[in-house]
Amino acid sequence: MTMNTDFKAWRVEEQDGSYVGSEQTLSTADLPEGEVLIRVSHSSLNYKDALSASGNKGVTRNFPHTPGIDAAGEVVEDASGNLAPGTAVLVTGFDLGMNTDGGFGEYIRVPAGWCVPMPSGWDARTAMIYGTAGLTAGLCVQKLLTMGAEPAQGPVAVSGASGAVGSVAVELLAKLGFEVVAISGKADHAADLKALGASEVVGRDALTEEKKPMLKPVFGNAIDTVGGTPLAELLKQIKPGGSVSCCGLVAGPQLQTTVLPFILRGVNLLGVDSVEIPLADKQAVWGKFSGEWACPKTEQSARDIGRSELDAALKAFLGGASVGKTVLHHSR
Numbered sequence: 001m002t003m004n005t006d007f008k009a010w011r012v013e014e015q016d017g018s019y020v021g022s023e024q025t026l027s028t029a030d031l032p033e034g035e036v037l038i039r040v041s042h043s044s045l046n047y048k049d050a051l052s053a054s055g056n057k058g059v060t061r062n063f064p065h066t067p068g069i070d071a072a073g074e075v076v077e078d079a080s081g082n083l084a085p086g087t088a089v090l091v092t093g094f095d096l097g098m099n100t101d102g103g104f105g106e107y108i109r110v111p112a113g114w115c116v117p118m119p120s121g122w123d124a125r126t127a128m129i130y131g132t133a134g135l136t137a138g139l140c141v142q143k144l145l146t147m148g149a150e151p152a153q154g155p156v157a158v159s160g161a162s163g164a165v166g167s168v169a170v171e172l173l174a175k176l177g178f179e180v181v182a183i184s185g186k187a188d189h190a191a192d193l194k195a196l197g198a199s200e201v202v203g204r205d206a207l208t209e210e211k212k213p214m215l216k217p218v219f220g221n222a223i224d225t226v227g228g229t230p231l232a233e234l235l236k237q238i239k240p241g242g243s244v245s246c247c248g249l250v251a252g253p254q255l256q257t258t259v260l261p262f263i264l265r266g267v268n269l270l271g272v273d274s275v276e277i278p279l280a281d282k283q284a285v286w287g288k289f290s291g292e293w294a295c296p297k298t299e300q301s302a303r304d305i306g307r308s309e310l311d312a313a314l315k316a317f318l319g320g321a322s323v324g325k326t327v328l329h330h331s332r
């Protein structure tokens, strides 16, 4: 057992009914029980972190709490004996940053079964550029491919295209040869989405509620990161035999649809979970992103911040104003 160490963490506390984040000094003795103590150098920002930091009890039940569903760094000690001190690892999902103190602190302690050895060729920052959002985009694409999606079926729509998941999905699909239609509420971001590989950028009004139960089928397949009405409208516009990977709920968790897209056009609605899937499934997608699925434009355009910038960056997620991938550096 190593000695306890003091460290900095961005901690969220409840103050008179509102939730406030600030930098605090903690000790590794304050961390939960677990096998692997990790010195975290980088984390990544996700919509779920913004929910946790704003006191959403569906994500985090008890405060004070350190959010951060993603972390990358070095093993300090591993009681399971599987990971030697100094091993570079990344952790995403499971309970990290939800009810287990997360990557917005310089140390985490987690079960060995949550840790993935760093893919070869990657450093911690690169891993956190992808993070949970990249993993989710990869899983969405993989599900479409499993269903036989191919470019000849027609354009793939990506909703919430400028967001963390959406932007990686746009670049990866384009790289795989698909024509991508980015659906985005940020008209001023259209050029960036085209630079990522979108052939067309349309406004969110393409998916506002329509009374008709079916619409002209224009998309071969789709990746939906927003849920709610936009997902229902997307399902009406998928060509026969096409699929929609669904992973998010920023436009709402409800889905009001008819069965018509499913029974008249054989459309498939594919659920995507990046959190609780087996570690080997996560590792397989990381392996692809560190190889043939590498997204160099996403890597080049990622924004780097320090802990003092977390508050503003997380609030941008809740307002739908966040763009692309943001990496937290504990050394900044």
Ligand SMILES: NC(=O)c1ccc[n+]([C@@H]2O[C@H](COP(=O)([O-])OP(=O)(O)OC[C@H]3O[C@@H](n4cnc5c(N)ncnc54)[C@H](OP(=O)(O)O)[C@@H]3O)[C@@H](O)[C@H]2O)c1
Residues within 6 Å of the ligand: 045, 046, 047, 048, 132, 133, 136, 159, 160, 161, 162, 163, 164, 165, 166, 183, 184, 185, 186, 204, 225, 226, 230, 246, 247, 248, 249, 250, 251, 272, 273, 274, 275, 317, 319, 320, 321, 322, 323, 324
């Ligand atoms: N299933 C999983 O395992 C998993 C993993 C990761 C994330 N997620 C979920 O995926 C979703 C996206 O996560 P993220 O980290 O990419 O968030 P994000 O960066 O905030 O991206 C979401 C994007 O959706 C669009 N949007 C925001 N509010 C909207 C609204 N009211 N109606 C329609 N579009 C809206 C915005 O893009 P535009 O301005 O371009 O339209 C926004 O940038 C979240 O719901 C998150 O919880 C799920």
